[in-house]
Amino acid sequence: xxxxxxxxxxxxxxxxxxxxxxxxxxxxxxxxxxxxxxxxxxxxxxxxxxxxxxxxxxxxxxxxxxxxxxxxxxxxxxxxxxxxxxxxxxxxxxxxxxxxxxxxxxxxxxxxxxxxxxxxxxxxxxxxxxxxxxxxxxxxxxxxxxxxxxxxxxxxxxxxxxxxxxxxxxxxxxxxxxxxxxxxxxxxxxxxxxxxxxxxxxxxxxxxxxxxxxxxxxxxxxxxxxxxxxxxxxxxxxxxxxxxxxxxxxxxxxxxxxxxxxxxxxxxxxxxxxxxxxxxxxxxxxxxxxxxxxxxxxxxxxxxxxxxxxxxxxxxxxxxxxxxxxxxxxxxxxxxxxxxxxxxxxxxxxxxxxx
Numbered sequence: 001x002x003x004x005x006x007x008x009x010x011x012x013x014x015x016x017x018x019x020x021x022x023x024x025x026x027x028x029x030x031x032x033x034x035x036x037x038x039x040x041x042x043x044x045x046x047x048x049x050x051x052x053x054x055x056x057x058x059x060x061x062x063x064x065x066x067x068x069x070x071x072x073x074x075x076x077x078x079x080x081x082x083x084x085x086x087x088x089x090x091x092x093x094x095x096x097x098x099x100x101x102x103x104x105x106x107x108x109x110x111x112x113x114x115x116x117x118x119x120x121x122x123x124x125x126x127x128x129x130x131x132x133x134x135x136x137x138x139x140x141x142x143x144x145x146x147x148x149x150x151x152x153x154x155x156x157x158x159x160x161x162x163x164x165x166x167x168x169x170x171x172x173x174x175x176x177x178x179x180x181x182x183x184x185x186x187x188x189x190x191x192x193x194x195x196x197x198x199x200x201x202x203x204x205x206x207x208x209x210x211x212x213x214x215x216x217x218x219x220x221x222x223x224x225x226x227x228x229x230x231x232x233x234x235x236x237x238x239x240x241x242x243x244x245x246x247x248x249x250x251x252x253x254x255x256x257x258x259x260x261x262x263x264x265x266x267x268x269x270x271x272x273x274x275x276x277x278x279x280x281x282x283x284x285x286x287x288x289x290x291x292x293x294x295x296x297x298x299x300x301x302x303x304x305x306x307x308x309x310x311x312x313x314x315x316x317x318x319x320x321x322x323x324x325x326x327x328x329x330x331x332x333x334x335x336x337x338x339x340x341x342x343x344x345x346x347x348x349x350x351x352x353x354x355x
Contacts, residue, residue: 003121004120005120005121005122008122009121011028032114036114039113040113043261044258044261045075045076045079046075047261047262047264047265049064049071049074050311050315051315052074053071054315054316055315055319058316059319082251082254082257083250083254085249085251086250087249087251088249090247092153093151093152093153094150094151097147097150098152099252100144100147101145101151102144102252102255102256104141104143105141105145105148106255106258106259108259109258111140112266113262115133115137116191117191117192117195117279117303118303118304119299122300123191126192128188130189130190130194131180131194134191134270135172138225138263139168139172141168141263142164142165145161145164146165148161148244148245148256149161149162149243152247152248154246154247156246157243157244157245159243160234161243163243163326164233164234164244166326167224167233167330170333171221171222171224174217174221174333175221175222177341177342177344177345178214178217179214179218181345182194182203182214184348184349184352185207185351186203191273191274191278194274194278195277195278195279198277198278202275202276202280203275204276207348208351208355210347210348211275213340213344213347215275217341218270218275219310219313222267222270223267223317223318224333225263226260226263226267226314228260228264228314229318229319229321230317230318230321231324232323233323233324233325233326233329265307265311267314268311268314269303271307271310272310273303276310277302277306279299279303280299281294281302
């Protein structure tokens, strides 16, 4: 298989040949930062266009079809529009916290995005506690949401922020337990190591029924963490106008909008990495010819193919299921998903011991 790691190693050797190690490292840090921000922005535009198209498909409409071929440039036009919009000054808000909240949300999203392994050696950070890092950093976004709702001095934003805090903190437990099930199976918290162990069989197959249950729990809980329908109580338009970001306008609103879409990608990418082999191709033991053909597909294509399949599933659910009430949402977590996650950890332990 051709890995992008070849390019990064060549670039590292090239810089260290002509520059001091310190300067070479500085340039590499800058290039990595620019690459992450560029990928972050491009993926957000793609996801916005994709959701509009999927939504139109389920509602028997066409979706964006005027600006660019197949409406591909519609998201770009909307991005330019939101950048040029006026920032409306809101009276009686906490100015510092009001402006800080959006940066907390997007920084948490970017830090999580940087830890994703897109290919062998293609990730900004590869900690030996990678799964804990993902859970810890991604949970910081709820702080920004709570600050945004409180600092806006608006009853609708405060209710939306409180709903979001209760929802995110609750569903993070099921998310974490589902991921810990796979950590038990892999015996490692390092994302690159977890992917490497799936070279012959993805965890969804290696882990049997407990891994399938963990994937289902993770997809439900992860979908709830992104505040997407039918779990969009924090920003329910019919009840709260727009929830915790009602008072934000222009690029300030754009930051929340951007983070929401990238969080959807991050949830799907984590599912692909831990359950579906990440950038590893699909292999069947004993089928040498079939496996050789699968190896011809670049690892990056495998990673994004699996991730966008999970995203399509999330969009399918969003545009099919009606919105839940807040009591139904919390009952689903505390009375169904949470107990099931705890039982599933025991099942995985028995699977590891006896199978």
